[in-house]
Amino acid sequence: MGVRSRRLALVVLLGLYAHSASAQPEHAQLQAELRLVSQTIATRYDITAAFTEDFRRRLRGGLTSRVLIETLLLSPSSDVLSARVRTCELRLDVWDDLVYARIRDSTRVRRHTFRLIDDALRACGQVDTAIADQAMLTRAKGYRVQSTVSLNPVSEELLERTREFTANPRGNAGGRPRAFFGAVSRLFRAESDIRGTVFVFRSAPLRNPRERR
Amino acid sequence: MVGLVLLSGLSLGIVPSQGLAAPYTLTASTSSTADGWQAFDAFVDGGEPTHPEPRPQAQATPVFRDQALFIEAIEVLGNNKTRRQTVLARISVSIGDLVDEEAIEESRLRLLGTGFFRKVNFSLRRGSRRGRVLLLVEVEERNTILVDALYLGYSKAASTFGGVGLAERNFLGQGVTVGGGFVLGKDRRSLQLRSFAPSVFRTPLQLSASLIVLKGVEILDPESPESPNLFYRRFGGTFGVGFRVGVAQRISLIYRLESVRAERLANLDPAILRRAPSLQRDDSLLSTLTARFERDTRDDPFVPTGGNRVALTAEVGTALLGSTYEFSKYSLELSQAFLVLQEHSLEVHLFAGMVQGQTPFFNQFFVSDFAYFAWQRNSLARNAGLNFSASNDYDDLLASAGAIYSVPLFGGENLLYGLWVYGGVELSATASLDEAQEDVAGRGLQGSVPLSFDVGLKFDTVIGNFRLSASYILDLVF
Numbered sequence: 001m002g003v004r005s006r007r008l009a010l011v012v013l014l015g016l017y018a019h020s021a022s023a024q025p026e027h028a029q030l031q032a033e034l035r036l037v038s039q040t041i042a043t044r045y046d047i048t049a050a051f052t053e054d055f056r057r058r059l060r061g062g063l064t065s066r067v068l069i070e071t072l073l074l075s076p077s078s079d080v081l082s083a084r085v086r087t088c089e090l091r092l093d094v095w096d097d098l099v100y101a102r103i104r105d106s107t108r109v110r111r112h113t114f115r116l117i118d119d120a121l122r123a124c125g126q127v128d129t130a131i132a133d134q135a136m137l138t139r140a141k142g143y144r145v146q147s148t149v150s151l152n153p154v155s156e157e158l159l160e161r162t163r164e165f166t167a168n169p170r171g172n173a174g175g176r177p178r179a180f181f182g183a184v185s186r187l188f189r190a191e192s193d194i195r196g197t198v199f200v201f202r203s204a205p206l207r208n209p210r211e212r213r
Numbered sequence: 214m215v216g217l218v219l220l221s222g223l224s225l226g227i228v229p230s231q232g233l234a235a236p237y238t239l240t241a242s243t244s245s246t247a248d249g250w251q252a253f254d255a256f257v258d259g260g261e262p263t264h265p266e267p268r269p270q271a272q273a274t275p276v277f278r279d280q281a282l283f284i285e286a287i288e289v290l291g292n293n294k295t296r297r298q299t300v301l302a303r304i305s306v307s308i309g310d311l312v313d314e315e316a317i318e319e320s321r322l323r324l325l326g327t328g329f330f331r332k333v334n335f336s337l338r339r340g341s342r343r344g345r346v347l348l349l350v351e352v353e354e355r356n357t358i359l360v361d362a363l364y365l366g367y368s369k370a371a372s373t374f375g376g377v378g379l380a381e382r383n384f385l386g387q388g389v390t391v392g393g394g395f396v397l398g399k400d401r402r403s404l405q406l407r408s409f410a411p412s413v414f415r416t417p418l419q420l421s422a423s424l425i426v427l428k429g430v431e432i433l434d435p436e437s438p439e440s441p442n443l444f445y446r447r448f449g450g451t452f453g454v455g456f457r458v459g460v461a462q463r464i465s466l467i468y469r470l471e472s473v474r475a476e477r478l479a480n481l482d483p484a485i486l487r488r489a490p491s492l493q494r495d496d497s498l499l500s501t502l503t504a505r506f507e508r509d510t511r512d513d514p515f516v517p518t519g520g521n522r523v524a525l526t527a528e529v530g531t532a533l534l535g536s537t538y539e540f541s542k543y544s545l546e547l548s549q550a551f552l553v554l555q556e557h558s559l560e561v562h563l564f565a566g567m568v569q570g571q572t573p574f575f576n577q578f579f580v581s582d583f584a585y586f587a588w589q590r591n592s593l594a595r596n597a598g599l600n601f602s603a604s605n606d607y608d609d610l611l612a613s614a615g616a617i618y619s620v621p622l623f624g625g626e627n628l629l630y631g632l633w634v635y636g637g638v639e640l641s642a643t644a645s646l647d648e649a650q651e652d653v654a655g656r657g658l659q660g661s662v663p664l665s666f667d668v669g670l671k672f673d674t675v676i677g678n679f680r681l682s683a684s685y686i687l688d689l690v691f
Contacts, residue, residue: 061335062336063337094338158319161319
C-alpha cells in the first residue's frame with residue numbers, strides 16, 4: 001500500500017469519524033420564559049406536544065402512565081445553575097372513565113381528576129415552576145431552559161431482571177470474520193423500544209428577568 | 214425514598230434554599246377526592262432522579278397493589294404466527310389475579326426480549342361486572358427468520374467456496390430456534406442443523422441439540438500439492454441442557470457424540486507425518502461431556518456499549534463415555550464493552566484455552582479463528598468447521614486479546630437499522646503442549662504470535678447482522 005493510498009484511507013476514516021461525531025441529535029426548540037416572582041426566578045413552558053400517540057394509547061388502556069420532566073436552568077456558558085423535577089402519574093379508570101393524575105413537583109404533590117385525557121396531559125405538560133433564586137443570575141441575558149421529558153421510563157433494575165440471555169445460542173461470541181462478508185445472529189432487543197421515549201427540549205437564549213425591570 | 218432524599222440533598226447543594234418554592238404557587242385547580250383515589254394512593258412511590266446525572270433514572274412503574282381489579286380473562290391479539298401459549302408463557306399474571314402493574318410491565322419487557330415482536334402493548338377493558346377487567350395483550354410480530362451465517366471466499370487451497378446459515382427463531386410459533394447451514398468447496402462440505410428451546414414448560418430449563426455432517430481435507434505439505442492429504446469425515450451431534458441461574462447467567466451441560474473416519478496415510482515422509490493434524494486413522498469415536506458457565510450482561514452482542522461477557526468451559530473426553538480420545542479442554546472468554554464519546558462502542562476481549570491429552574485436530578485451537586489480517590500469515594478462519602487454507606497449525610494452548618472499536622454512521626427504522634464502521638486489533642499466541650514437552654523437532658512454544666488488524670462495516674438489518682471485513686480480503690490478496 002503506497003503512501004498516497006494510506007493517506008487517502010486516513011482521510012476517509014477521519015471523515016467518517018467526523019461525520020459520526022457531528023451526528024448528535026439536536027435539541028428541539030422549547031418555548032419557555034423566565035419571570036421574576038417575589039425573590040425567585042420562575043420558568044413556564046408547555047411540552048404537551050411531546051406526548052406521543054403510543055403514550056396516549058397506553059393511557060387509554062387503563063394502566064398507569066408515568067412522565068418524568070427534568071427542568072434545567074443553564075447559564076450563558078451552558079453550565080447547569082439549577083434543576084427541578086416533575087413526575088406525573090396518570091391512570092384512566094376503565095369503569096368510571098375518569099383520569100386520575102398525581103403530579104409531584106419538587107416540594108409538593110397535587111392530585112387531579114379529569115374527564116378528558118387531553119386535560120390530564122395538559123396539566124402534566126404545562127410546567128410553571130420556580131427554578132432559581134434571583135441572586136444566581138448575574139448576567140443580563142443568555143440563559144436557557146432545558147427540559148428532558150421521559151415517557152414511561154423503565155428502571156435499570158427492571159431491565160436487568162427481564163433480560164433474556166443475549167448470547168448467541170450457538171455459543172459463538174463473535175471472533176474474527178469467517179468470510180469477507182460474514183453474519184452473526186443475535187437476539188433482538190431494541191433498547192430504544194423498551195426504555196421508553198425521551199425528548200430533550202432547549203429554549204433560545206433568554207434575558208435575565210431582573211434586568212428587564 | 215432513597216432517591217427522593219438524594220434529590221433533595223443535591224438540589225439543596227445546587228440551588229440556595231432560601232424559601233425558594235414556598236412563596237410560589239401554581240394556579241391549577243385541585244379536585245376533590247374521588248373514589249378512585251383509594252386505588253391511586255396504592256401507588257408505590259418511586260424515587261426522583263438525581264441531578265446532575267445526565268439522564269433521569271426511573272424507578273419501577275407505579276403499582277396498584279391493593280386495587281380491587283381482578284383479571285377475568287387474558288386476550289392475545291396480533292399473534293398471527295406465534296402461538297397463544299408462547300405469549301402466555303412469558304406473562305407473569307394469570308386469570309383470577311389482581312391487576313399488578315409491575316408484573317404487567319415485567320411481562321411486556323419479557324415479551325419484547327424474545328425478539329418475536331416489534332411492539333407489545335398491555336391494556337385493560339371492562340369485565341363482566343365492576344371490579345373485573347379483561348387484560349388485552351396486543352403484539353406486533355416481526356421477522357424472525359435470520360441469516361445467521363454467510364460464507365463466501367476464495368483460497369489457493371480450495372478455490373471458491375461459499376455457504377449460508379439460516380435460523381428461524383420462532384419455529385412454528387413455539388418460541389423455539391431451529392437453524393441450519395451449509396458450506397461447499399473443493400473436496401469439502403459441511404452441513405449443520407441445530408435447535409434451541411430457551412424455556413421449557415415455563416421453567417429456567419433450556420434444551421439444545423445439533424447435528425453435523427462434514428467431509429473435509431487437511432493439506433499436509435503446502436510445498437508439494439501432489440503429496441497425499443488427510444481426508445476425513447465427521448458425523449454426529451450434541452444434546453445440551455441449560456439452566457438459567459440468575460440474571461443473564463446460564464449453566465449448560467452438553468453431551469457430544471461424533472463418529473470420525475480418517476483415511477490412512479501411507480508412504481508419507483515421517484517428518485510430514487509427525488506434523489500432521491492429530492486424528493486417529495480409520496474409525497474413531499468422539500464422546501465428550503462439556504460444562505459451561507456463561508454470564509452475558511452486554512446491552513447488544515453485535516455493537517455493545519456496556520456490560521460484559523464471561524464464559525468458562527470445560528470439555529472432557531474419556532473412555533468411560535466410549536470415546537477413543539481421552540482429553541480435557543478448558544477455555545475462558547472475557548469481554549467488556551464501553552460507551553465512548555456518547556455513541557461509539559469499544560469492546561475489549563480476552564480468550565485463553567488449553568487442551569490436555571489427545572483430541573481431534575478440529576477440536577484444537579486454530580489461531581486464524583481468532584486473528585484478523587496479519588502480514589504473510591496466509592491462513593483463513595475455519596468456516597462451519599472446515600479449513601479452506603493450506604495451513605493446519607492446530608495447537609493446544611491459545612491466548613488471544615484484542616479490541617474492536619465501532620463508530621455509528623447511520624441509523625434507520627426500516628430495512629437497515631444501523632450501519633457502523635469498525636476497526637479491530639488482535640494479538641494472539643498459540644503453542645502445542647505435546648511439541649513443547651515431547652517433540653524437540655516440533656514448533657514448540659514458537660507456534661504463532663500474529664498481531665493482526667481489521668477494518669470493515671457492520672450492518673444491522675431486518676434479516677440479520679452482517680459484517681463486511683477488509684481483513685478477509687487482505688488475507689486473500691497477500
